[in-house]
Amino acid sequence: MIVDIITKKKEGKILSRQELEYFFNGYLNGEIEDYQMSSLLMAICLKGMADKEIFELTDIYIKSGEILDFSKVEGVKVDKHSTGGVGDKTTLIIAPIVASLGIPVVKMSGRGLGFTGGTIDKIESIEGFQTNRSMGAIKEQVKEIGISLSSQTSKLAPMDKKIYALRDVTGTVESIPLIAASIMSKKIASGADKILIDIKVGKGALIKNQKDAKKLKDLMTRIGNHYGREVRCIISDMNMPLGSCIGNALEVLEAIDILKGKEKGDLLNLCMDLASEMVSMSKNIGKKKAVKLVKEAIVSKKAYYKFLELVKYQNGDISSLKVSDKKIEVKSSKSGVVKSINALKFGELSVRLGAGRQHEDDKVNHEVGIKLNKLVGDKVKVGDTLCTLFVKKEDDFSKIEAYYTLA
Ligand code: URA
Numbered sequence: 286m287i288v289d290i291i292t293k294k295k296e297g298k299i300l301s302r303q304e305l306e307y308f309f310n311g312y313l314n315g316e317i318e319d320y321q322m323s324s325l326l327m328a329i330c331l332k333g334m335a336d337k338e339i340f341e342l343t344d345i346y347i348k349s350g351e352i353l354d355f356s357k358v359e360g361v362k363v364d365k366h367s368t369g370g371v372g373d374k375t376t377l378i379i380a381p382i383v384a385s386l387g388i389p390v391v392k393m394s395g396r397g398l399g400f401t402g403g404t405i406d407k408i409e410s411i412e413g414f415q416t417n418r419s420m421g422a423i424k425e426q427v428k429e430i431g432i433s434l435s436s437q438t439s440k441l442a443p444m445d446k447k448i449y450a451l452r453d454v455t456g457t458v459e460s461i462p463l464i465a466a467s468i469m470s471k472k473i474a475s476g477a478d479k480i481l482i483d484i485k486v487g488k489g490a491l492i493k494n495q496k497d498a499k500k501l502k503d504l505m506t507r508i509g510n511h512y513g514r515e516v517r518c519i520i521s522d523m524n525m526p527l528g529s530c531i532g533n534a535l536e537v538l539e540a541i542d543i544l545k546g547k548e549k550g551d552l553l554n555l556c557m558d559l560a561s562e563m564v565s566m567s568k569n570i571g572k573k574k575a576v577k578l579v580k581e582a583i584v585s586k587k588a589y590y591k592f593l594e595l596v597k598y599q600n601g602d603i604s605s606l607k608v609s610d611k612k613i614e615v616k617s618s619k620s621g622v623v624k625s626i627n628a629l630k631f632g633e634l635s636v637r638l639g640a641g642r643q644h645e646d647d648k649v650n651h652e653v654g655i656k657l658n659k660l661v662g663d664k665v666k667v668g669d670t671l672c673t674l675f676v677k678k679e680d681d682f683s684k685i686e687a688y689y690t691l692a
Pocket of ligand 1: 367368369458463464465467468491
């Protein structure tokens with residue numbers, strides 16, 4: 286039976302609900318081995334899946350764990366998910382913006398994976414900030430202050446967790462059906478009324494081109510609609526890192542600067558776009574009106590104060606945020622204008638510095654990271670600092686200049 290199912294997919298045939306259940310539930314129970322699941326995942330990667338199979342698989346993922354119920358929390362709950370990028374700290378910015386506008390935010394986030402960072406690792410740069418919260422505590426908090434940020438419970442779509450870890454080490458991460466089932470199962474199981482997905486495209490993302498991004502968008506929208514949820518997707522660039530900081534505490538500090546209205550550029554633009562989509566969905570108003578509300582939330586500092594309220598409520602000490610005082614400046618040996626900055630290389634570098642994990646149980650270092658002193662379009666002279674590395678130990682950093690392309 287096991288081999289028959291793998292062979293059927295290898296030949297590009299459609300698997301039935303019964304076959305998918307047998308295989309995937311069997312894997313979760315330990316009756317099917319890693320090597321057998323790896324083989325099926327690779328066949329799925331190469332041959333794809335029909336819509337019917339993707340819907341069934343998403344459903345099997347959802348039913349592998351708890352389905353959360355926030356129906357008692359008043360208001361339309363809109364959840365947001367990013368497919369993962371480098372320097373992506375948007376959740377830290379848009380969650381307080383949206384909450385400051387009276388929209389309940391029940392945000393559950395993940396840790397970093399591969400070269401992409403995770404919101405939970407970032408927020409834990411604030412000493413004392415508790416991310417492991419019970420459902421009762423989350424509901425109480427949202428009732429009191431309108432926002433909560435916690436780590437995803439292990440009971441939510443546990444099948445996705447187990448399969449994601451296997452995909453990560455078997456070259457099967459970049460499969461559109463598998464990405465869609467993975468993301469949508471978590472979003473639907475976490476009880477959101479409406480869902481906004483930020484699909485990252487480019488060198489520093491899982492999805493490398495617009496065509497695949499559109500396919501994923503269509504698919505996730507249809508899955509959401511199947512469960513009666515409105516889904517909107519934004520397709521955003523991930524050829525360059527987002528904003529100017531990569532690394533946990535550095536990214537929190539950058540997020541705070543945006544909330545204080547101090548920063549401009551690609552990060553602010555994307556946050557405005559995402560936050561206003563969420564506001565538009567939740568309040569059922571047009572995008573223009575929503576943009577106006579989002580701008581006001583930043584200018585009035587309402588969003589910033591909401592962030593501080595969140596930190597305090599979850600026991601964080603905002604004054605504890607710090608970056609390593611050991612700095613290395615990467616200088617330019619050429620002059621010109623910055624044409625591109627390689628997101629993937631900088632993502633990998635941040636993991637090498639200790640900001641991310643090389644192995645699942647590694648501890649991240651919150652104080653290390655990279656500040657990009659020059660961004661795309663900036664003029665560079667010989668000897669100018671391209672970027673600053675915040676490090677804990679010496680290493681060979683001689684190749685980093687090449688992550689910048691000058692024209
Ligand atoms: N994010 C997820 O949660 N799952 C994927 O498969 C890819 C990105």
